[in-house]
Amino acid sequence: MVTNNKELISPLQFIFIIIQTQIGVGILSLPYMIYESGAKTDAWISMLLVGGIIQLIILLYWVLTNWFPTSPFYGLLSKVYGKLFGRALTIGYTVYFIFVSSLVLILFNFVIEIWAFPRTPSWAFNLMMCILAYYLVVDKLRVIGRFHTLVSVLLLTIIFLTLPAYPYMDIRYIMPIGDSGILNIVKGGKEALLSILGFEVILFLFPFVEGSKKKKLAAASIANVIVTVFYTYLTLICLLFFSPEEIKLIPEPVLYLLKAFTFPVLERVDIVFLAIWIMSVVTSLMSYVYLASVGLADVFSVKHHKKTVPFIIGSSFVIALIPRNSISIASWSEIITNIGLIFVIGIPVLTVLYICIFKREKVDQDANKSR
Template sequence: MEEKMIPKNTSISRFQAYFFIVQTQLGIGILSLPNAVQRIAKGDGWISSIIAGIAVQLTLIVYILLLRRYPNDTYPEIIQKVFGRFLGKFCNIFIFLYFILTGSLALKLFIICINLWLLPLTPIWIISMVILMACIYLTISELRVIARFFVLASFLIGLLLFLSLLTFNLPKDVQYILPIGSSGIKHIFLGSHKSLVSMLGFEGILFIYPFIQNREKGVFKTVTLSNLSITTIYTYFIFLCLISFAPAQLPMIRDPLLFLFEGLSYEMVDRIDLLFLSVWIVPMSTSVIAYLYFSVKSISKVKTYKKVIWINGVLIYCISILPMDEKKIDIFSKFVANLSYIVVFALPFILLCFSVLINKYKVSENT
């Protein structure tokens, strides 16, 4: 098959692809995930994170098998080739709606966190507008520019890890996670659902794959390494929070990681949690940028790219400023999580199965 010519300004290296996926997965979720997992899996929450990482890896194998069958086509084009024009367009619209809702949820949780910790007197609609304008500005750029920004933003992960090491001066008790496995297999797997939802973003490989340079040689290693990195980071911070807070205390703390950093205090520096959150705004923004980009790529063509970005941005903004209490946000999160099982896990697997059957049918027809 003759390879399509990808413009240089839209192609990215495997190095950039690695950080693109990592930054899409890592954001607001890491701040509150220990709380969500502990509610279900208790002290075995760190095991739930590992199981979620294994599930992501199996899904990535399906992705790569599918993408290698159509190496020069974008994901929306693959869907239309396999399902046909009418059903394919319907699926692409469904994917578009999923990314709009996921981006809206990410932005909603983002602005609630900022409003709660940093700007309690600032109206939510202003915070959302400022953040989204910055995200739209970057998304209008080509993929290479976005990827470069994600690489730079990834250096802040080092700050996160450094601060976490400082917390080992605070009281810790390994007894909080013992005995290992006491929560039972059922609760451990239910807890992995929470981890899996926080790890979403790896589906971005479906959209950036055709633009990766030398993708035939090592893309699978790249996505595997990104998954290993994210699984290790999430597992580490869940474990850290589990041994830092009592089992009865952790479920009552909304953002355990920020609360943990709040305990760090030095003569020259105080309220490290607020300083960290002010910097962590950048990695939290990358998730919104990524989902805005995916939503545009699901339905738009090159000529309408910038126009659709603004339309999608307005949609995400309108949803993000809707008045929601904690109960409604929980319902919204569960709805998006259920949609993710269809879009992120089921649909690519069905596409792979159908593409194999279609290929076998063509082979048998030619013989």
């Protein structure tokens, strides 16, 4: 399988696909999760640390895909590990993305049920989200990129909604800086990394981005900087607005912050935020459904991913109905995100090492032939 010109996206669309895949469900509870992991008032430093780590991972992705510039990642696995084992890894990634898609639905319903619609059955919202995702994902990658670009404007609204908190912030809440210790800041970084997974979409979309290798790397790096700054900003705002005693009691600090204020024409700012947040959830769901459907299409040698989308959507919908309470939801979230480290970091790192040790000469020969 090689890249098709009709599937190519612009560097700008690439940037917004990355941003929208990462900024999703986790935006509401990220400051709380990092704080509780041990980073405490240094949670914002943990977030900056994660941004640096992700940039190193992006460089690793860039090196790996440059060895096979015309092959999507699923095809790359077969070339490196052989057809049988490569296909097994593709199946593994597909199953993982299905479970991540279901997790997005689970966490979305959990928040919506608490904050807005406690009596609406979860399957109803799941069905609506799945129908919307199906409608958008069955089209070409370029159309998906355009949608992600369009809704990214709404992220600026989130910044605007936090402005009323400025007069009530207290710099003393994060003093002294570094008081949590390096070890706890690193622990907070791990929690932050798990909460903002989604940058792995870079690995799968690199061959489909227009422009030179340097432009692709620059686009991915810009997206990482934007996401890092955005999450660091929200984390810092929450830490400065809530006292250390308050923030450890509120699992969705961003929503509680917005609920404290009203505008002349807006009574419930938190509900307005939820409406914007839903679009970020949709785009995250779209990205994971797309990656899973492309993987399944590769396994069964189907030419277009749209034929496998119904199965991916249906599987995610059914799995999302399984967890029924906060304990089971927390367990699912922890298991899936921890397994994600294997697919997001573990396998790419091992693949680079495997190529360097066993197949570097063959890869260099193939690269010279393709020039």
